[in-house]
Amino acid sequence: MFTFKQFTITDGQSAMKVGTDGVLLASWVDLSSQCDSILDVGSGSGIISLILAQRTNGEVLIDAIDIDKGAVNDSEINFSASPWSNIFNIINGNFVSYSKECKKRYSLIVSNPPYFTENTKSPDNKRSLARNTSSLSFDSLFSGVINLLSEDGIFALILPAEAYTEIAQIALLKGLYIKRLTWVSTISGSSPKRLLAEWSRVQTQYTIDTLIISDKEGNYTSQYKKLTEEYYL
Numbered sequence: 001m002f003t004f005k006q007f008t009i010t011d012g013q014s015a016m017k018v019g020t021d022g023v024l025l026a027s028w029v030d031l032s033s034q035c036d037s038i039l040d041v042g043s044g045s046g047i048i049s050l051i052l053a054q055r056t057n058g059e060v061l062i063d064a065i066d067i068d069k070g071a072v073n074d075s076e077i078n079f080s081a082s083p084w085s086n087i088f089n090i091i092n093g094n095f096v097s098y099s100k101e102c103k104k105r106y107s108l109i110v111s112n113p114p115y116f117t118e119n120t121k122s123p124d125n126k127r128s129l130a131r132n133t134s135s136l137s138f139d140s141l142f143s144g145v146i147n148l149l150s151e152d153g154i155f156a157l158i159l160p161a162e163a164y165t166e167i168a169q170i171a172l173l174k175g176l177y178i179k180r181l182t183w184v185s186t187i188s189g190s191s192p193k194r195l196l197a198e199w200s201r202v203q204t205q206y207t208i209d210t211l212i213i214s215d216k217e218g219n220y221t222s223q224y225k226k227l228t229e230e231y232y233l
Contacts, residue, residue: 002018003233004050004051004231004232004233005230005231005232005233006054006082006083006231007050007054007078007081007082007083008078008081009045009046009047009050009074009078010045010074010077010078011044011045011074012074013069013070013071013073013074014044014045014068014070014071014074015044015068015070015071016044016045016068016071017045018044018045018047020213021112021158021194022044022047022048022051022112022158023047023051023228023231023232024158024184024194024196024211024227024228025048025110025112025156025157025158025196026047026048026049026050026051026052026055026110027051027227027228027230027231028156028182028196028211028227029052029108029110029154029156029196029198030154030156030180030198031052031055031056031108033107033152033154034107035056035060035107035108036060036061036107037060037061037063037104037105037106037107037108037150038052038056038060038061038062038063038106038107038108038109038110039062039063039064039065039106039108039109039110039148040052040062040063040064040065040110040111041065041095041109041110041111041113041141041144041145042065042066042067042095042111042112042113042114042136043064043065043066043071043075043090044066044068044071044074044075044112045071045074045075045078046064046074046075046078046079046088048110048112049062049064049075049079049088050078050079050082050084051231052108052110053082053084053087053088054084054230054231055230058083058084058086058087059087060087061087061089062087062088062089063088063089063091063104063106064079064088064089064090064091065090065091065092065093065095065098066091066092067092067093067094067095067136069092072090072092075088075090076090095136095140095141095144096136096140096143096144098144099143099144099145099147099148100144100147102147102148104148105148105149105150105153106148106149106150106153107150107152107153107154108153108154108155108156109145109148109149109153109154109155109156110155110156110157111141111155111156111157112157112158113136113138113141113157113159114136138163138166138167138170139170142167142170142171142174142176143174145174145176145199146174146175146176149176149201151201152200152201152202153200153201154179154198154199154200155176155198155199155200156196156197156198156199157196157197158184158194158195158196158197159194159195159197160193160194160195161183161184161191161192161193161194161195163195164195164197167197171199175201176199176200176201177199177200177201177202177203177204177206178197178198178199178206179198179199179200179204179206179207180196180197180198180206180207180208181195181196181197181198181206181207181208181209182195182196182197182208182209182210182211183195183208183209183210183211184196184210184211184212184213185210185211185212185213186213186214187212187213187214187215187216187218188212188214188215188216188221189216192210196211211223211224211227212224
């Protein structure tokens with residue numbers, strides 16, 4: 001059980017456990033524009049959806065989809081115990097199929113997607129399915145997003161820094177343009193390990209910045225604490 005300021009998370013049945021990536025993405029994504037519907041792709045135990053529910057004061061409907069039944073079971077528990085239990089819709093299914101069948105359009109789609117390749121699969125089958133691009137390729141992810149994103153919507157995700165060139169090319173071919181990038185370094189002075197990115201259908205001049213999680217002594221930076229202070233105890 002993980003306790004945050006306004007909710008708790010259990011992830012005992014989920015293939016993917018609660019981690020920094022989900023907290024980073026949900027804390028970072030821009031909610032300044034009008035947002036009336038959210039889709040969380042590969043929602044796991046629900047950490048991203050719950051932070052977004054807190055940030056929107058429980059006023060925006062959130063659909064959360066995951067292929068792992070264990071993750072869906074965990075998210076049902078976590079959503080029901082939260083102050084915003086009535087805004088969530090949990091979908092146990094394949095995102096590719098859902099994106100082809102769903103007629104709804106979302107103003108915000110978020111994802112902490114699978115990113116391991118065939119050569120880096122986890123020996124745990126459930127964990128491998130949740131984290132491996134063979135279960136949801138980046139091409140399939142962006143194809144689904146373009147089907148579901150509203151005309152002025154935003155797609156936000158967190159991904160390995162080294163995957164950016166490949167993914168940016170895929171996004172462009174699908175008709176999505178970079179809106180905002182943040183390179184994430186775990187320790188001050190180290191190369192970025194993650195990338196936070198937002199895409200939209202409209203081509204504009206995008207912004208780039210850097211987020212450092214901790215200094216060389218292992219202390220969280222003021223930048224990281226400011227980003228996450230509303231959620232962590």
